[in-house]
Amino acid sequence: MSPDEIRARLAELFAEVEKLKTFVAAVERGDHDDENSIASAAARLLPPTPEPKRLFGRSKPNPPDTRADQVRSLQRNSLVLQALNRMNKELFPEIQELQFRLANQ
Incomplete structure (x- = not known):
């Protein structure tokens, strides 16, 4: 790979x-919430259990439900985790390798 190709690939990375950082920020703001899947997943979860009655029959x-x-929090965390894993496990190692190769040429 020539230095120009390495620089071009680094720019792409x-x-x-x-773009992934922007996506993570949007997910944390709730821009990518899928309300239909959130509602269906929440419907499958058990409702909160009521408090047992107390000594004099009051509870x-x-x-609150x-x-x-x-579910919304779980979905957001999952999307953020996917984006961060892509950055940390795929993009950053390749960036480091290319920067090292560029420095040694």
């Missing part, structure tokens, strides 16, 4: 890293 109010928020 850096552009992809920036605490039922806890956070199933959709839990």
Whole structure:
């Protein structure tokens, strides 16, 4: 690989890293939430269990239903993890290798 080809490939890799960083920021803001799949996954989860009755027959109010928020958080974390894994396991090692090869030419 010639130095010009290495520089061109490095530019492509850096552009992809920036695109993935932008994607991660968008996911964290919630721009990539799929509300239909969140609703269907939340419907499959068990509802929160009510508090048992106390000594005099009173019980605490039922806890709020956070199933959709839990699924949303899981999906966001999964997307972020996929993007970060791609950067850390594929792109950055290739960038380091190309920078090393460019420095040794």
